[in-house]
Amino acid sequence: MFQKKYKDALSSPVSGELIRRTAAQMEECKTKKVPKSSPLPLSRTLGVAAAFAFVLLTGIGSTLYIQHSKDGAAPEQMERIMDTGMTTAAGSEIFAEQESVAAYGLETASVDDDFDKVFPEKGEEPAAESIAETVLSAEPIAGTFSFDDALAAYKVSDPGVYYDGFKNTSEFAVRNEQEALERAKRECTVEYDRISVSYDEAEDIWRIVFSAEGILGGSQDVYLDSNGVTHLIVYGE
Amino acid sequence: MEAAAYSKDADINQTLEKYSDLVYKLALSRTKNPSDAEDIFQEVFLKYMTARVLFENEEHKKAWLIRVTVNCTKKLFSSAWFRHHASLTDDTLHLSSEFEIRDEEGVLGAVQKLPESYRIVVHLFYYEDMSIKDISAALNKKEGTVKSLLNRARGQLREMLGEEEISDVSEKI
Numbered sequence: 001m002f003q004k005k006y007k008d009a010l011s012s013p014v015s016g017e018l019i020r021r022t023a024a025q026m027e028e029c030k031t032k033k034v035p036k037s038s039p040l041p042l043s044r045t046l047g048v049a050a051a052f053a054f055v056l057l058t059g060i061g062s063t064l065y066i067q068h069s070k071d072g073a074a075p076e077q078m079e080r081i082m083d084t085g086m087t088t089a090a091g092s093e094i095f096a097e098q099e100s101v102a103a104y105g106l107e108t109a110s111v112d113d114d115f116d117k118v119f120p121e122k123g124e125e126p127a128a129e130s131i132a133e134t135v136l137s138a139e140p141i142a143g144t145f146s147f148d149d150a151l152a153a154y155k156v157s158d159p160g161v162y163y164d165g166f167k168n169t170s171e172f173a174v175r176n177e178q179e180a181l182e183r184a185k186r187e188c189t190v191e192y193d194r195i196s197v198s199y200d201e202a203e204d205i206w207r208i209v210f211s212a213e214g215i216l217g218g219s220q221d222v223y224l225d226s227n228g229v230t231h232l233i234v235y236g237e
Numbered sequence: 238m239e240a241a242a243y244s245k246d247a248d249i250n251q252t253l254e255k256y257s258d259l260v261y262k263l264a265l266s267r268t269k270n271p272s273d274a275e276d277i278f279q280e281v282f283l284k285y286m287t288a289r290v291l292f293e294n295e296e297h298k299k300a301w302l303i304r305v306t307v308n309c310t311k312k313l314f315s316s317a318w319f320r321h322h323a324s325l326t327d328d329t330l331h332l333s334s335e336f337e338i339r340d341e342e343g344v345l346g347a348v349q350k351l352p353e354s355y356r357i358v359v360h361l362f363y364y365e366d367m368s369i370k371d372i373s374a375a376l377n378k379k380e381g382t383v384k385s386l387l388n389r390a391r392g393q394l395r396e397m398l399g400e401e402e403i404s405d406v407s408e409k410i
Contacts, residue, residue: 009344
């Protein structure tokens with residue numbers, strides 16, 4: 001019953017105009033082959049060849065190689081140039097050809113590669129340990145935080161465990177530990193003089209622990225996601 | 238490689254036709270706003286066109302489109318513009334756009350009230366008929382996490398819609 005009603009509510013087809021407009025943009029994108037991936041003109045190819053030769057000779061080729069690979073070049077082809085000692089002119093020819101190939105979407109990349117490309121700030125998220133060091137806590141939580149482990153450990157029926165009834169139910173983007181902390185304070189109902197913040201990157205969940213020195217069982221763990229929505233609160237750890 | 242290149246170039250209309258519903262409605266379920274969903278729809282398919290991805294099969298392509306849609310909406314949620322305008326867009330689901338929403342029973346409204354992480358798994362499970370395993374692969378979450386999210390979403394839906402309305406949900410999970 002629920003599923004049928006939910007599907008019915010969304011049964012209207014997507015606007016034909018939107019599809020046509022998007023198809024036109026995709027066609028345009030295809031014919032332009034995207035500026036950053038288009039084959040290089042001769043003058044630029046020569047320039048690239050000269051630059052390429054320079055960086056190879058000065059020994060920082062590997063740095064550029066890594067950088068270029070990040071930008072989408074085929075690592076195998078670049079590796080081949082490096083390994084075989086091919087001339088830089090030939091190398092740049094392959095380089096240009098590879099750019100052309102890339103424009104047709106022949107590169108292989110995992111979904112994860114694209115995930116990082118689409119949402120690069122993800123890679124800038126600080127590690128849980130470094131967060132704990134930088135945010136207040138004199139006694140940071142040891143070990144790696146896993147939201148999955150927390151879900152497994154805390155059952156709905158356990159005392160002091162809450163999976164609903166939260167204040168943070170609307171979305172408010174949380175992008176760093178300070179924002180996570182501020183958001184979690186809205187849920188805090190215990191006295192505290194210590195705070196630690198950790199982040200589970202796999203599940204995109206922040207854990208903020210409020211506690212007070214000398215008070216046993218008086219802590220409160222708040223788990224919230226990067227949209228600022230609280231998922232779990234545990235008291236008395 | 239040649240065949241793959243031809244495929245990527247030639248299948249614009251086919252891909253749009255096949256996945257427009259998936260991408261648009263997933264974007265709508267996340268943004269709750271038809272205009273934002275349209276923007277994300279276009280962004281996703283343009284990324285599809287320019288991405289250097291050789292899809293192994295249709296499942297891979299579908300999972301990729303889901304991931305990119307999710308990422309695009311995350312980016313939208315993180316944007317300064319969205320953060321300053323979020324309060325205005327919360328209830329715009331029933332406004333404007335060519336896309337018609339028929340929610341006489343309030344089911345969609347209830348789903349839209351769920352936290353975002355619950356909403357996406359509910360949508361993929363009940364609208365896209367994806368298995369927990371497929372959702373787990375598409376969202377890069379453990380199957381146990383997807384089950385937990387679905388169960389908690391079900392609990393909140395039960396509170397909003399009543400036990401009777403949601404009984405089939407319990408059975409499916």
